[in-house]
Amino acid sequence: QVRLVESGGGSVQAGGSLKLSCTPSTYLSGTYCLGWFRQAPGKEREGVATILSSGRTTYADSVKGRFTISQDNTKNTLYLQMNSLKPEDSGMYYCAAYWPAIWTWTCGSTVAEYRDWGQGTQVTVSS
DSSP: OEEEEEEEEEEEEEOOOOOEEEEEOOOOOSSSEEEEEEOOTTOOEEEEEEEEHHHEEEOOOTTTTTEEEEEETTTTTEEEOOOOGGGGOOOOEEEHHHHHHHTOOOOOSSSOOOOOOOOOOOEEEEE
Protein backbone atom coordinates (compact mmCIF):
# COMPACT_ATOMS: atom_id res chain seq x y z
CA GLN A 1 0.00 0.00 0.00
CA VAL A 2 1.24 3.50 -0.89
CA ARG A 3 0.85 6.42 1.46
CA LEU A 4 -0.16 9.65 -0.26
CA VAL A 5 0.29 13.10 1.23
CA GLU A 6 -1.50 16.14 -0.21
CA SER A 7 -0.51 19.77 0.23
CA GLY A 8 -1.19 23.16 -1.28
CA GLY A 9 -4.77 23.77 -0.24
CA GLY A 10 -5.91 27.10 1.13
CA SER A 11 -8.35 29.95 0.83
CA VAL A 12 -8.63 32.04 -2.33
CA GLN A 13 -11.09 34.43 -3.89
CA ALA A 14 -13.11 33.48 -6.93
CA GLY A 15 -11.02 33.76 -10.06
CA GLY A 16 -7.84 32.91 -8.23
CA SER A 17 -5.50 29.94 -8.55
CA LEU A 18 -4.07 27.19 -6.38
CA LYS A 19 -1.69 24.33 -7.07
CA LEU A 20 -2.12 21.12 -5.14
CA SER A 21 0.62 18.54 -4.71
CA CYS A 22 0.49 14.87 -3.78
CA THR A 23 3.62 12.96 -2.83
CA PRO A 24 3.63 9.15 -2.73
CA SER A 25 5.67 7.39 -0.04
CA THR A 26 7.33 5.18 -2.66
CA TYR A 27 8.30 5.60 -6.28
CA LEU A 28 5.44 4.49 -8.49
CA SER A 29 6.21 2.08 -11.30
CA GLY A 30 4.39 -0.03 -13.83
CA THR A 31 0.92 0.84 -15.07
CA TYR A 32 -0.79 3.02 -12.49
CA CYS A 33 -3.55 5.59 -12.21
CA LEU A 34 -3.48 8.70 -10.07
CA GLY A 35 -6.53 10.79 -9.49
CA TRP A 36 -7.74 13.92 -7.76
CA PHE A 37 -11.12 13.80 -6.06
CA ARG A 38 -13.04 16.37 -4.04
CA GLN A 39 -15.80 16.32 -1.50
CA ALA A 40 -17.94 19.23 -0.40
CA PRO A 41 -19.87 19.12 2.89
CA GLY A 42 -22.99 17.00 2.53
CA LYS A 43 -22.03 15.80 -0.93
CA GLU A 44 -20.50 12.64 -2.31
CA ARG A 45 -16.84 12.47 -3.23
CA GLU A 46 -16.42 13.11 -6.94
CA GLY A 47 -13.67 12.63 -9.44
CA VAL A 48 -11.92 15.77 -10.69
CA ALA A 49 -9.03 14.57 -12.86
CA THR A 50 -6.99 11.46 -13.53
CA ILE A 51 -3.65 10.64 -15.09
CA LEU A 52 -2.38 7.31 -16.33
CA SER A 53 1.27 6.41 -16.00
CA SER A 54 1.55 6.90 -19.77
CA GLY A 55 0.46 10.51 -19.34
CA ARG A 56 -3.11 10.21 -20.60
CA THR A 57 -5.42 12.51 -18.65
CA THR A 58 -9.15 12.85 -18.06
CA TYR A 59 -11.16 15.67 -16.49
CA ALA A 60 -14.61 16.16 -15.08
CA ASP A 61 -16.68 18.42 -17.31
CA SER A 62 -16.96 20.97 -14.50
CA VAL A 63 -13.19 21.61 -14.45
CA LYS A 64 -12.19 21.20 -18.10
CA GLY A 65 -10.19 24.17 -19.34
CA ARG A 66 -9.53 25.39 -15.78
CA PHE A 67 -7.68 22.54 -14.04
CA THR A 68 -4.57 20.69 -15.18
CA ILE A 69 -3.34 17.41 -13.74
CA SER A 70 0.32 16.52 -14.16
CA GLN A 71 3.06 14.41 -12.70
CA ASP A 72 6.69 15.19 -12.20
CA ASN A 73 8.18 11.82 -13.03
CA THR A 74 11.53 12.75 -11.57
CA LYS A 75 10.03 13.46 -8.18
CA ASN A 76 7.06 11.15 -8.61
CA THR A 77 4.85 13.97 -7.38
CA LEU A 78 1.31 14.53 -8.62
CA TYR A 79 -0.02 18.05 -9.16
CA LEU A 80 -3.33 19.75 -9.77
CA GLN A 81 -3.12 23.29 -11.12
CA MET A 82 -6.44 25.01 -10.50
CA ASN A 83 -7.18 28.28 -12.27
CA SER A 84 -10.28 30.48 -12.49
CA LEU A 85 -11.54 28.98 -9.27
CA LYS A 86 -15.22 29.18 -8.42
CA PRO A 87 -16.98 28.91 -5.04
CA GLU A 88 -18.40 25.56 -6.15
CA ASP A 89 -14.82 24.24 -6.38
CA SER A 90 -14.58 24.42 -2.58
CA GLY A 91 -14.13 21.18 -0.69
CA MET A 92 -11.63 18.67 0.59
CA TYR A 93 -9.35 17.51 -2.20
CA TYR A 94 -7.91 14.00 -2.13
CA CYS A 95 -5.37 12.25 -4.27
CA ALA A 96 -5.70 8.53 -4.85
CA ALA A 97 -3.98 5.69 -6.68
CA TYR A 98 -4.65 2.26 -8.10
CA TRP A 99 -2.95 -0.22 -10.39
CA PRO A 100 -5.14 -1.23 -13.33
CA ALA A 101 -4.56 -3.94 -15.89
CA ILE A 102 -1.43 -3.39 -17.96
CA TRP A 103 -3.49 -2.86 -21.10
CA THR A 104 -5.56 -0.05 -19.57
CA TRP A 105 -5.63 3.00 -21.84
CA THR A 106 -7.48 5.40 -19.55
CA CYS A 107 -8.04 5.71 -15.81
CA GLY A 108 -11.33 5.29 -14.05
CA SER A 109 -12.87 8.22 -12.23
CA THR A 110 -14.98 6.53 -9.56
CA VAL A 111 -14.07 6.32 -5.89
CA ALA A 112 -14.48 2.54 -5.79
CA GLU A 113 -11.71 1.99 -8.32
CA TYR A 114 -9.00 3.62 -6.23
CA ARG A 115 -7.13 1.68 -3.57
CA ASP A 116 -4.87 4.13 -1.81
CA TRP A 117 -5.96 7.55 -0.55
CA GLY A 118 -4.41 10.59 1.03
CA GLN A 119 -5.87 12.47 3.99
CA GLY A 120 -6.95 15.45 1.90
CA THR A 121 -6.24 19.16 1.70
CA GLN A 122 -8.91 21.82 2.09
CA VAL A 123 -9.71 24.28 -0.69
CA THR A 124 -12.00 27.21 0.04
CA VAL A 125 -13.05 29.64 -2.68
CA SER A 126 -14.92 32.75 -1.60
CA SER A 127 -17.12 34.84 -3.85
